[in-house]
Amino acid sequence: MSKVVVRTSDLAGFFDRARSAGRRADQGLALDGSVTLAFEDPQAMFSVLSDARRRLMREVMHESKTIGQLSACLHRKRSAVTKDLMLL
Template identity: 35%
Template structure:
């Protein structure tokens, strides 16, 4: 995935976007791959995208790594980084993959799900 949109919106906007996509598909137009995360309350966006979590996202976007490596890179406690990774993973901003460890077992790598995140917030 190349792009992820995070913002606020309503049910009406959600269904309107779905109708636009369906019409484009009916016309045989290609549908670009876009992932959208929408929050009804702007406070939920602010709670998710803290300064620390944005730092974690930027770190894994630049170079996917284990939670321990991210914590070391950011000079933060591993357990705090783990909580931030879990929150970003639940929101769909990062993914955690198990990969073979050279010589033995598996280890987990955190990757950004998009090269770019667009954030749009409307407060009415």
């Protein structure tokens, strides 16, 4: 995965994108390889995507790592990394 799209959207938009992806998969077409994080509330989007969580997402997108490895390379407590991963 090399691309993350962050947007505001309602539930209908989510299902529209899911149906579109399903149709492409049914037709044997390649998916674009991106992940979309959609939030109904813009304020929630900004509270969830803190600097620390964005760094965490970049690190995981670059290379798969264990929670212990993420804690070490990001210089964060293991419990904080675990909490952020559960939220994301």
